[in-house]
Amino acid sequence: MSSAPTSPAALVELTQLSHFYGKFQALKNVSLTVAPGAIGLIGQNGAGKSTLLKILLGLLNPSSGRGTVLGFDLVRQRHELRGRIGFMPEAESLIPGMRGVDLVALAGELSGMPRRQALRRAHEVLSYLELDEVRYRQCDGYSVGMKQRLKLAAALVHDPQLLLLDEPTAGLDPQGRDAMLRLLHAIASRHGKSLILSTHLLGDIDRVCEQVIIVDRGSILGCGRIGELRQHSLGRYRLRWRGDDSGFAQALTESGLTIQTTPRAGEVVVEVPADWKTVRFFEIAARHSAILSDVVPEEEDLPRLYHRLIGTDSRLASTPATGYPKS
Amino acid sequence: MELDQAGYRTWEGQPRSPWWGCLSIVRVGLSLIFRRWVFWILIGLGLLNFLFHFAFIYLKATLSVQNENIARFLDNYKVTGTGQAYADFMFAQAGICALLLAFAGSTLIGSDYRQGGMVFYLSRGIGKWHYIVGKLLTIAAVVTIVTTLPALILFIEYGTLSNSFQYFLDNPRVLCGILGYGTVLAVVQSLLIFAIAAWVPRTVPLVMTWLGLFALLKGLADAMRAIDGNRYWLLLGFWDDMNRLGRWCFGSLDPNRIPSAGYCLAVLAALCVVSLVLIVRRVRAVEVVS
Numbered sequence: 001m002s003s004a005p006t007s008p009a010a011l012v013e014l015t016q017l018s019h020f021y022g023k024f025q026a027l028k029n030v031s032l033t034v035a036p037g038a039i040g041l042i043g044q045n046g047a048g049k050s051t052l053l054k055i056l057l058g059l060l061n062p063s064s065g066r067g068t069v070l071g072f073d074l075v076r077q078r079h080e081l082r083g084r085i086g087f088m089p090e091a092e093s094l095i096p097g098m099r100g101v102d103l104v105a106l107a108g109e110l111s112g113m114p115r116r117q118a119l120r121r122a123h124e125v126l127s128y129l130e131l132d133e134v135r136y137r138q139c140d141g142y143s144v145g146m147k148q149r150l151k152l153a154a155a156l157v158h159d160p161q162l163l164l165l166d167e168p169t170a171g172l173d174p175q176g177r178d179a180m181l182r183l184l185h186a187i188a189s190r191h192g193k194s195l196i197l198s199t200h201l202l203g204d205i206d207r208v209c210e211q212v213i214i215v216d217r218g219s220i221l222g223c224g225r226i227g228e229l230r231q232h233s234l235g236r237y238r239l240r241w242r243g244d245d246s247g248f249a250q251a252l253t254e255s256g257l258t259i260q261t262t263p264r265a266g267e268v269v270v271e272v273p274a275d276w277k278t279v280r281f282f283e284i285a286a287r288h289s290a291i292l293s294d295v296v297p298e299e300e301d302l303p304r305l306y307h308r309l310i311g312t313d314s315r316l317a318s319t320p321a322t323g324y325p326k327s
Numbered sequence: 328m329e330l331d332q333a334g335y336r337t338w339e340g341q342p343r344s345p346w347w348g349c350l351s352i353v354r355v356g357l358s359l360i361f362r363r364w365v366f367w368i369l370i371g372l373g374l375l376n377f378l379f380h381f382a383f384i385y386l387k388a389t390l391s392v393q394n395e396n397i398a399r400f401l402d403n404y405k406v407t408g409t410g411q412a413y414a415d416f417m418f419a420q421a422g423i424c425a426l427l428l429a430f431a432g433s434t435l436i437g438s439d440y441r442q443g444g445m446v447f448y449l450s451r452g453i454g455k456w457h458y459i460v461g462k463l464l465t466i467a468a469v470v471t472i473v474t475t476l477p478a479l480i481l482f483i484e485y486g487t488l489s490n491s492f493q494y495f496l497d498n499p500r501v502l503c504g505i506l507g508y509g510t511v512l513a514v515v516q517s518l519l520i521f522a523i524a525a526w527v528p529r530t531v532p533l534v535m536t537w538l539g540l541f542a543l544l545k546g547l548a549d550a551m552r553a554i555d556g557n558r559y560w561l562l563l564g565f566w567d568d569m570n571r572l573g574r575w576c577f578g579s580l581d582p583n584r585i586p587s588a589g590y591c592l593a594v595l596a597a598l599c600v601v602s603l604v605l606i607v608r609r610v611r612a613v614e615v616v617s
Contacts, residue, residue, distance in 0.1 A: 057450060083342045083452035093450075097359050097434070109351040110451035112342025121338055122531035128335050154447070159338035191335050 017065030040205030042216035086155030243290035352461025388488035410577030436530030466517035475509030508577030
């Protein structure tokens with residue numbers, strides 16, 4: 001086995017990478033550099049997420065371009081690379097008739113671990129994921145949540161440096177989803193694993209990831225730290241006040257501001273012109289005997305960022321912060 | 328989840344060559360078969376046939392010490408220690424093995440395509456060739472356990488129960504025959520069942536296709552030969568081709584009989600190549616769409 005390049009600065013580095021299925025171009029000249037950490041991969045159905053994941057995993061050869069993951073070449077060193085990556089697919093991908101512990105141990109052996117070590121490690125990982133009580137049961141009889149954790153155990157058993165997770169919360173109830181996200185967050189933050197989380201659920205990415213890759217129709221629309229990609233000034237402020245409700249709100253409108261939303265009494269989100277000075281909020285409030293308690297500039301959240309980049313801004317209002325992006 | 332209650336530990340070991348993964352695939356495949364009682368019905372049938380021969384050889388050895396005439400009488404029942412006897416035994420065992428593979432193919436191969444096992448295998452540190460070799464070795468191991476291994480045990484038993492070890496020295500061709508016929512059965516059946524199960528993964532269609540391939544083609548071959556009078560039509564019966572080639576390994580095939588062993592070998596080799604191409608195409612297709 002080739003030795004791993006010493007601590008690559010970039011987790012993933014792709015240069016002009018394209019992939020064709022026949023005449024259909026699934027990825028178009030993708031170039032990106034991603035630092036180690038928790039990375040979200042967002043995109044609509046057919047955007048190219050799965051193709052990108054399969055190329056990163058070494059299951060597919062890119063039609064053109066080149067790239068490295070963990071410093072390993074995607075084509076020439078893909079077997080070495082796969083031994084250092086844990087993959088949790090969206091599909092069931094279990095072997096019927098096998099017990100949980102045997103399945104996880106097999107995953108370890110197929111990743112290059114000796115049998116005895118793989119078995120010991122399978123027990124450890126299953127305990128860590130709280131599957132120790134069902135480890136001797138056949139995996140066919142597991143619940144959806146258990147199967148998801150079993151797939152995660154199979155991905156973790158050989159202690160990979162990078163985890164590729166395809167829709168890890170698919171099919172889970174809210175409680176199971178919450179538990180899975182906490183687990184992924186712990187794996188990334190406490191145990192220093194890098195992970196690439198491909199999902200439709202922006203809320204999942206918001207909770208676990210600090211970086212994001214946004215894919216649309218085979219192209220990368222945005223890539224980097226979520227905080228850096230966000231627009232910090234949207235020209236909107238959230239105001240909270242005590243005192244004269246209707247008078248203050250009316251005065252804001254008369255001053256040329258547009259009230260976007262009124263979440264509750266004594267609170268509005270207003271859109272301001274480019275040359276607006278914040279001090280003017282206080283002047284208006286003073287004239288109407290209202291006491292301003294909060295003046296908070298509105299920052300872009302992940303759903304807004306996503307929709308801005310894929311060009312579906314008009315749908316923002318109806319998209320919940322933790323829901324599916326509309327396609 | 329109480330993450331703090333159970334810690335995550337790192338693994339510092341050195342990964343082994345991916346070819347070791349083939350052995351893991353074989354072990355898991357065999358355990359999947361031998362753990363199910365359904366398959367034990369067919370394995371038991373093979374075991375019964377083996378035990379009958381085993382006991383008969385023992386009986387013959389015991390009685391022949393007392394009376395030579397009884398030994399000659401028992402030779403009528405074909406447990407004679409000759410190549411012909413082992414070829415007949417392996418032919419019977421191969422039939423049972425074919426039935427076993429018809430049902431086990433879905434468990435060993437088909438479920439990988441139906442239930443995502445392929446993604447499980449191919450997303451680990453092994454490549455598609457490691458997967459293919461691992462699965463082929465698993466099927467070959469099943470064939471060997473049911474056909475070659477019992478024949479070898481009977482051969483050793485026969486020689487050991489003879490008056491001297493001269494039997495082994497006098498019959499090297501029998502040993503070659505057992506190994507040769509066993510290899511033919513293992514190679515052809517493993518490639519063929521893998522290819523069929525990869526494309527027809529569900530149990531019932533798989534059983535129908537697998538048995539139909541042998542039974543229907545044999546029927547077609549016989550019919551064409553009857554119509555045309557050309558014995559080369561018999562090459563279409565793959566099952567008989569394996570049998571003829573196996574008997575050639577034992578030296579019990581009439582060299583003047585058409586079709587000859589060479590033609591059978593050519594047909595079976597072509598069948599193996601086609602099967603391998605189908606397997607690789609299927610695995611590649613799953614890599615792309617999974």
